Amino acid sequence: MATKIAVIFYSTYGTNHGVALEAARAAEEAGAEVRLRRCRETAPEEVVNGQDAWREQLERMKDIPEAALDDMEWADGYFIAVPTRFGTPASQFRAFVDTLGPLWQSGKLANKALTATTSAQNPHGGQETTIQTIYATAMHWGSIIVAPGYADPVKFEDGGNPYGFSCQPGPLDETGKKSVAYQARRLVEYAGRIAG
């Protein structure tokens, strides 16, 4: 049976959408069954519509299903891609996390593999604290954290964040794609071992 991976992301301007697409592609290539899911937009409509770039990104994602409890229960592993907001994950992701109490209570979030990535405007704008904050939540679930570390040469080319791939806003460059693909393959491998 194929390893099941949920790629859960949120993106205001497109960066993390790009990361999520590359992660989903690489996980599928590695043999996983993949669900690509976006966190629901929680910002007021007038705020989203007040920024063309935000409104257009929401339009680009409209056919991607919103993340739901069933996706979390279904998956063997989670690939999380969310922007940094003041050194922590975007609240749209936190809003989804805050719906997971019943799953956690029934033990259905335990023993899943999890890895996380982020983006921030500045090269040192809080990427590491964002990823570590996601990992702190994952520990409450009993997840097995699959950080990339420096276990592949690409980590010496991509800025070297051992907690998870991180970048500045914009489309992924070739090194970024390689790094995200490596992190996704690693997740598939360890999610499969745990589930197996």
Ligand SMILES: Cc1cc2nc3c(=O)[nH]c(=O)nc-3n(C[C@H](O)[C@H](O)[C@H](O)COP(=O)(O)O)c2cc1C
């Ligand atoms: C409310 C808010 C807070 C932000 N906080 C930070 C921050 O702490 N550090 C930083 O470098 N960038 C910060 N940014 C920039 C975002 O991280 C950036 O827009 C995001 O990584 C782009 O990802 P996306 O294209 O997927 O939306 C912030 C942006 C917003 C709107």
